Every structure is written in structure tokens, then in C-alpha cells.
Amino acid sequence: MIPAIRQGRSATLAGTLLLGGLAACTSDSTRESGDSREPTESLDVVIVGAGAAGLAAAMDLPGAVVLEADEAPGGRALYSGAVLQFVGTPEQEEAGVVDSVGDAVGDWPTLTGGPATATTERWLTASAAVHDRLGGLGVSFALADPDPLLHRRRLHMIAGEGRALVDALVAALPESVEIRTGTRVTGLRLDGAKVVGVETESGPMDARTVIVATGGFANRADLLARYVTWPAGSWAIGDDPYSEGAALDWALAGGLGVAHPEAVGSNANVIGLAGAAGGATRARNDPWIWVDEAGARFVDESQGWSLTLASSAEAHAPTWAIAASAELEPAVDAADWAAIAPALRCAPAPVALAEALGLDSEAFVDTVAAAASARASGGKDAWGRAAPSLPNLTGELCAFPPGRLASKSFGGLDVDDAGQVRAADGTPIAGLYAAGEAAGMAQPGLGGAWGCDGSLSAVIWSGWQVAATLRE
Ligand SMILES: Cc1cc2nc3c(=O)[nH]c(=O)nc-3n(C[C@H](O)[C@H](O)[C@H](O)COP(=O)(O)OP(=O)(O)OC[C@H]3O[C@@H](n4cnc5c(N)ncnc54)[C@H](O)[C@@H]3O)c2cc1C
Structure with a gap:
């Protein structure tokens, strides 16, 4: 059951995202693509980005085509220590840790600087099932060290770290899922309040459904400067090749809604x-x-x-x-x-x-x-x-x-409970969905004012949620 991984052209610089996004979405009601080439293909479901969110969505969407700019799937999870947040797990029970969704919700303001939203609660409630499903894929967990910063030992570490998680997600993909690596999407193709496909470097593609799973914008200094209130010179960005902010570029260029972009988590080793x-x-x-x-x-x-x-x-x-x-x-x-x-x-x-x-x-x-x-x-x-x-x-x-090292973004494309993207005026965009960090981990606002550790479990959950919506 190994999916087809097809190697495409090499990824290009992040700068092309902005130009492509602008070309892809004009502001009139037809929002033409600006690319006069004929669509090269007509696909049913296109997932943009093969990080944890895109892979999780693809697991439950046989026949989906995943377009990935990088040379291999995995995204930021490959770099991560794979510390995930769960409530109500066997590891907690074994360690005698008494915890509940209510405790987590109660901790949320101290932990994240903001209240738990309805989506936060839904994620925390679903987290035990996410844990178990990952366990069924062969992922094994251990409780992280007791955390003096109020996680009540909710944080679980994956044996084998991020690589083990990515390998398990890739291995779980249906055979009919195709991952095209080295394929950068340069913009979304919209027709009024409906997505009709994507732009790629090799031309436009038609698609009935597009899931944006391009990750966050924590490595884009210009977007951070636009949204965060940290004093200039007091923060830095990371050096991994992800979180380039494609989703926000497309939103800003094409009139899509953006929510809570100020909620950016940062590390403090600076x-x-x-x-x-x-x-x-x-x-x-x-x-x-x-x-x-x-x-x-x-x-x-x-x-x-x-x-x-x-x-x-x-x-x-x-x-x-x-x-x-x-x-x-x-x-x-x-x-x-x-x-x-x-x-x-x-x-x-x-x-x-x-x-x-x-x-x-x-x-x-x-x-x-x-x-x-x-x-x-x-x-x-x-x-x-x-x-x-x-x-x-x-x-x-x-x-x-x-100082601060920008780490993860907890705001992004404005999506509803089903992961469907809304335009800036709140109109749902037919066929357009977002998952993972591109949508603030699952939905903007989930991580309060500055985010939370272990949000990868929300990223995976959001991919599964979008897929479940599409399968209904
Ligand atoms: C060093 C480090 C440690 C971390 N540790 C943890 C941790 O322990 N626990 C935790 O919860 N979180 C951690 N994180 C954060 C976590 O890894 C991310 O939040 C999560 O992996 C995001 O997943 P995603 O699928 O939403 O996005 P990503 O992993 O960013 O995946 C997006 C994918 O989309 C692709 N893409 C982007 N733009 C395009 C485009 N235009 N066309 C085609 N493809 C595109 C990218 O190449 C990438 O593969 C860490 C991050 C880092 C950098």
C-alpha cells in the first residue's frame, strides 16, 4: 500500500508565491487565473502540501493528488521533536496523571494567553482518538517530562520523533493517492466564491476541491512584521525551509479571510x-x-x-x-x-x-x-x-x-468548523478547504494569543476533519 510519489520540477524561491498569488486571483467576481495556458489536468481533490496536515487528509481521500514543493513529503514534522498534546491517554493513566478536557480548558488562558475556543475543546476532546489512531499506525508515545509550565503532563513524545510520524502517515496512504514532489503551487484559481483549481509552475490545473495545507508563516519576516506586536530587533525567524506563508499570500492577494494572524508562538532561546x-x-x-x-x-x-x-x-x-x-x-x-x-x-x-x-x-x-x-x-x-x-x-x-524565535503560527486562513475557507467578507468558498498550520493548526484562535506546545495533534486532527467533511 505505498502511494505513488512522483518527482516533479524543483522547488523555487518563496518570492514567486506572492507574484503567483497576485496573478491567480483578481478582485472581480470571476477572479481569473491570469495564466492563459489551458489547464493541464482536471482533478477531483488536490491537496497542496504534504506536511502532517496534508498527509493526514490524504489518508482518508483515496484518489487525491498531493502537490508538494519539496523533494520529499513530511514538511516541518520532519524537523520537529514530535511532542504532541493529548488528554486521556493510556500513558497518562499508567503514570497516574489525572487530567481532563476540563482541566486543559481551565489551563488554557495561562498556557496560551487566551481562552479555549469551541474548536480547542473539540480538538482536546478528540485528542485521545487521534492518539489511538496514530497508535494503530505503529506510532508509540511516552509522556514528556513533567512540565513546570503547566502542561499537566499532557505532552507526549513520539519514539523516533518527527521522522517516525511522517513515515507512519505516508505508509497509511491509500495506493490511489499520488504525491507529486518538486511541484510548487503558485496560486489558487477562483471563480467567484468557488475554487476551480490551482496554478503551478507547469501550468494551471482544474480541481473540484482544493485543500490548502501549505503550513504557517513563522519563517516569513515580512508577514510577521505586519502582524505581530513584538518590538523590531527583538525577534528572529527559524531556518527550516517551511512556513513560507503561501496560504497568507494567496489570502491577501485573493480576498480570502485571515483570522488571528497575530497569534504566533515563539521559542525563547534568543x-x-x-x-x-x-x-x-x-x-x-x-x-x-x-x-x-x-x-x-x-x-x-x-x-x-x-x-x-x-x-x-x-x-x-x-x-x-x-x-x-x-x-x-x-x-x-x-x-x-x-x-x-x-x-x-x-x-x-x-x-x-x-x-x-x-x-x-x-x-x-x-x-x-x-x-x-x-x-x-x-x-x-x-x-x-x-x-x-x-x-x-x-x-x-x-x-x-x-528575545523570541518565531516558531509556529496559530492564525491563518479563516475557516469554519468543517475547515472550509471563507472569503474576507465571510462568504464560504465552495470547494476550498484548509488544514494544519495554514489554518492556525485547525482553526485560527485555537491556540489563544501565543499558541501552545504539542499542537501537531491538532494539525493531524484537522487533516482528518477536512477529509471526513469531504467524505460525508
Ligand atoms: C524545529 C521544530 C520543532 C518542532 N517541534 C514541534 C513539536 O515538538 N510539537 C509540535 O506540536 N510542533 C512542533 N513543531 C511545529 C510543527 O512541526 C508544525 O506546526 C507542523 O508540522 C505543521 O504541519 P503542517 O502540515 O500544517 O505544515 P508543514 O509541515 O509546514 O507542511 C506544509 C507543506 O506544504 C509544502 N508547501 C508549502 N507551500 C507550498 C506550495 N506553494 N506548493 C506546494 N507545496 C507547498 C511545504 O513544503 C510542506 O511540505 C516544530 C517545528 C520545528 C521547525
Whole structure:
């Protein structure tokens, strides 16, 4: 049962997406494609993107054709640690973890900065079934370490990480599904409030149904600058080749609805000062602690991957990250160091640094001493941070604002409960659906203000949901 994977032309640069999107959708009622070539094919269901969402949808749509820009299926899941969020699993039961959808909904505002929506609740409720269906495909899970950032051990890790997940999804595709890799879609073809196909580099294609599963926009600096409120120079983008924002380009060019694009999750392993390339400075190993205005710590700063961590710095603002310059300099690239060094606030001893920052000196000295003693103890500190990861705060100390690494987008194409895309005026577009990060993981708003860890289970669920709608 291995699907046909057909190799097409190589992927091109993200820049073509915008031009293609503009050409594909004019604003009049016919929204002609702008490509005078005859459609090369007439297909029933086209899925754009073979990431986790597109693959999940294809699993339940025999005969679908999946158009994938990359040379292989998998998308961002291939890079991910594959930590998924589930409620009510055997792993939780075995570990004696008492959890429920109600608990998760109750945690949501603290976890994500916003209330759980009806879609959040539907996803959390369905999550045990998602877990079981993936288990049936041979995916096995273990509970993630207890999370000090309020996940109540809802996070599950996949053995074999993202690769194992992608392999299981690909292996589960019906034989009649065809994946065409190296095939970039450059725009949607709309006829009024109806999709009629897609544009590709090799010409237009007719399609009765199109599922946009092109992922998010966390790696598109221009779209982020348009939507997020983070100060310029305090954030950076990742370097994986996905999350290029095709869905938003098409929406902006073609009058499709966009919802909650400001809800972007970020990791916190970044220095919030502009490095050589202009964005915030990337750093290795989190060689710092964070302190609040009172000079006290409030979190395990080594959980830099957690979306909740980045936002907890904001909740405790003004927050300073404190590092020894001897440990900080090797953690960043030389060019970035040259760019940020003049902006660091440094002093030869804790008291002098506290005074320069206007912190309570006594509390700050105690904080530094407590971190040193936890480090020496070899155990964990009061926030659960393990000794080896604690910085050695001796010699010259430097302070700087924590920064953000844009990680996942929790807004995107405006879709209804069935995953059907709506125009900017709310009109449903016949035949046009979206799943996964392109639709804010499943539906914009699901992840509150800054998103949540483990949203891959929502991505997969949304692919299955769209397929179920189409099969009805
Ligand atoms: C380093 C890293 C670690 C992560 N860890 C986790 C984690 O532990 N847990 C978690 O929940 N999430 C994690 N994530 C996020 C998670 O991987 C994504 O949210 C999820 O995989 C998105 O799936 P998707 O199918 O919606 O989009 P994607 O995986 O982005 O897939 C979209 C696909 O569409 C293709 N595509 C895009 N544009 C076009 C086009 N124009 N034409 C044709 N094809 C196109 C892309 O090539 C890609 O294959 C992580 C992400 C990264 C980068």
C-alpha cells in the first residue's frame, strides 16, 4: 500500500508565491487565473502540501493528488521533536496523571494567553482518538517530562520523533493517492466564491476541491512584521525551509479571510538585541537566568523551546536575562557578538549590575548566589532547572532583554468548523478547504494569543476533519 510519489520540477524561491498569488486571483467576481495556458489536468481533490496536515487528509481521500514543493513529503514534522498534546491517554493513566478536557480548558488562558475556543475543546476532546489512531499506525508515545509550565503532563513524545510520524502517515496512504514532489503551487484559481483549481509552475490545473495545507508563516519576516506586536530587533525567524506563508499570500492577494494572524508562538532561546542580520540574536545553550523587576527568578529558563516560556518573560516584564560575558560570547556567532556587544549592560559584580539596572540589589545578589549553589549541588533548582544547564555567573555579568524565535503560527486562513475557507467578507468558498498550520493548526484562535506546545495533534486532527467533511 505505498502511494505513488512522483518527482516533479524543483522547488523555487518563496518570492514567486506572492507574484503567483497576485496573478491567480483578481478582485472581480470571476477572479481569473491570469495564466492563459489551458489547464493541464482536471482533478477531483488536490491537496497542496504534504506536511502532517496534508498527509493526514490524504489518508482518508483515496484518489487525491498531493502537490508538494519539496523533494520529499513530511514538511516541518520532519524537523520537529514530535511532542504532541493529548488528554486521556493510556500513558497518562499508567503514570497516574489525572487530567481532563476540563482541566486543559481551565489551563488554557495561562498556557496560551487566551481562552479555549469551541474548536480547542473539540480538538482536546478528540485528542485521545487521534492518539489511538496514530497508535494503530505503529506510532508509540511516552509522556514528556513533567512540565513546570503547566502542561499537566499532557505532552507526549513520539519514539523516533518527527521522522517516525511522517513515515507512519505516508505508509497509511491509500495506493490511489499520488504525491507529486518538486511541484510548487503558485496560486489558487477562483471563480467567484468557488475554487476551480490551482496554478503551478507547469501550468494551471482544474480541481473540484482544493485543500490548502501549505503550513504557517513563522519563517516569513515580512508577514510577521505586519502582524505581530513584538518590538523590531527583538525577534528572529527559524531556518527550516517551511512556513513560507503561501496560504497568507494567496489570502491577501485573493480576498480570502485571515483570522488571528497575530497569534504566533515563539521559542525563547534568543537574545532580544539585533544581531548582524538585523533580527534578534540566536544563541546556544541558554547560558542565562531571567530576573524580574525585583531581581528574582520566576521560571526554568532552559525550557527555551516552550511557547509558554517566551510569553512568561513578557508577563514578568521588565525582564532581564543575566549571563556571564565569558559564557555568553561563545554562545553566539562572532558577527552577531560584534553587533550586540555594545548594547549589553555589563558590570564587574552583581551589586553593580543591579544598581545599573535599577533592581533590588540585595534580592539580585541572593538570586545569583542561589543559582550558584543549585549549580554546585548538581541537582535541580527551585524552578526545576537542572544543574548542568545553569550558567556560571562569575566574572563580568551582562544583562539584556530576552528575545523570541518565531516558531509556529496559530492564525491563518479563516475557516469554519468543517475547515472550509471563507472569503474576507465571510462568504464560504465552495470547494476550498484548509488544514494544519495554514489554518492556525485547525482553526485560527485555537491556540489563544501565543499558541501552545504539542499542537501537531491538532494539525493531524484537522487533516482528518477536512477529509471526513469531504467524505460525508
Ligand atoms: C524545529 C521544530 C520543532 C518542532 N517541534 C514541534 C513539536 O515538538 N510539537 C509540535 O506540536 N510542533 C512542533 N513543531 C511545529 C510543527 O512541526 C508544525 O506546526 C507542523 O508540522 C505543521 O504541519 P503542517 O502540515 O500544517 O505544515 P508543514 O509541515 O509546514 O507542511 C506544509 C507543506 O506544504 C509544502 N508547501 C508549502 N507551500 C507550498 C506550495 N506553494 N506548493 C506546494 N507545496 C507547498 C511545504 O513544503 C510542506 O511540505 C516544530 C517545528 C520545528 C521547525
